Amino acid sequence: MSRLRVAVLASGNGSNLRALHGASLEEEARFAIALVIGNNSGSGALAYAREAGIPAAHMSGRTHPDPEELDEAMRATLVAHDTALVVTAGYMKKLGPRVREEFGGRIINIHPALLPRHGGQGMYGKAVHEAVLAAGDAVSGPTVHFVTEEYDMGAVIARSEVPVLPDDTVDSLAERVLAAEHLLLPAVVQIIATRDPAADR
Ligand code: GAR
Numbered sequence: 413m414s415r416l417r418v419a420v421l422a423s424g425n426g427s428n429l430r431a432l433h434g435a436s437l438e439e440e441a442r443f444a445i446a447l448v449i450g451n452n453s454g455s456g457a458l459a460y461a462r463e464a465g466i467p468a469a470h471m472s473g474r475t476h477p478d479p480e481e482l483d484e485a486m487r488a489t490l491v492a493h494d495t496a497l498v499v500t501a502g503y504m505k506k507l508g509p510r511v512r513e514e515f516g517g518r519i520i521n522i523h524p525a526l527l528p529r530h531g532g533q534g535m536y537g538k539a540v541h542e543a544v545l546a547a548g549d550a551v552s553g554p555t556v557h558f559v560t561e562e563y564d565m566g567a568v569i570a571r572s573e574v575p576v577l578p579d580d581t582v583d584s585l586a587e588r589v590l591a592a593e594h595l596l597l598p599a600v601v602q603i604i605a606t607r608d609p610a611a612d613r
Pocket of ligand 1: 422423424425426427428429457501502503522523524535536537540554590593
């Protein structure tokens, strides 16, 4: 049984990458992590990929100062690794048009709030949980959605709810949402992989 080849793009700690990679090693997994691209050379995500023996590339404005060249280099690297699905997991950069065109409809993102609430430019990491607390929301949780040109605007694939507790801080809420992310993202990728003809090549 061949597995859907997934590329993960990550900027930071890479805990979602770890969750996805762990799930991909399960016997019933229909996907494999084929490549990790990180824009931050010192990130936990790239360190994990290297330790785990996953092909890893650092690609950023440092390695490719011209944004068009960066976009093309990322596109070419994803294609060279025979990528079938691109997952942005804590990737804090916008994807270029060439990557989006090459993988149209095959790029998904995880966001740490219940979109369409608390999305858009600048809404990442702690800012998202601060907004949830400031709004007095009773529930929060991650959303997995398709990536389009606009931040956090693509169609929602799945969401998972967690409670917002009266004494929550940004950190306690972030921790509860992140734990839900680690379940939701591998589950969504497994469903896509199970239904995707590219997994049977
Ligand atoms: C995750 O909470 C993810 O949802 C969020 O960044 C964190 C990355 O954590 N992404 C965004 O805020 C995007 N708008 P990780 O590096 O440990 O996976």
